[in-house]
Amino acid sequence: MTTRFSSLTQAQLNAEIERPNAFYRNCLGYLPTMFRPPYGELTPSQVTRIAGNGYTIIQWNVETNDHLVL
DSSP states (O other): OOOOGGGOOHHHHHHHHHHHHHHHHHHHSSOOSEEOOGGGOOOHHHHHHHHHTTOEEOOOSSOOOGGGOO
16 A cells, blocks of 8 residues: 555655655756645645755646547
8 A cells, every 4th residue: 555645754755755866866966846745635734845955846737538548
């Protein structure tokens, strides 16, 4: 079963952000400036943490239903 992003502990949230950032830093030489939470779910404290690290939090504004395509 997948853990919902909004239920992650602070340590788990940090790992979810830092792990891909290490990849981006090493492979691309820069870090992203935007963050899109899985399933669009964030708690208020996660918003504060993520925005406080300089990210712009973005959401999709169109439901494509691409998950329905087999």
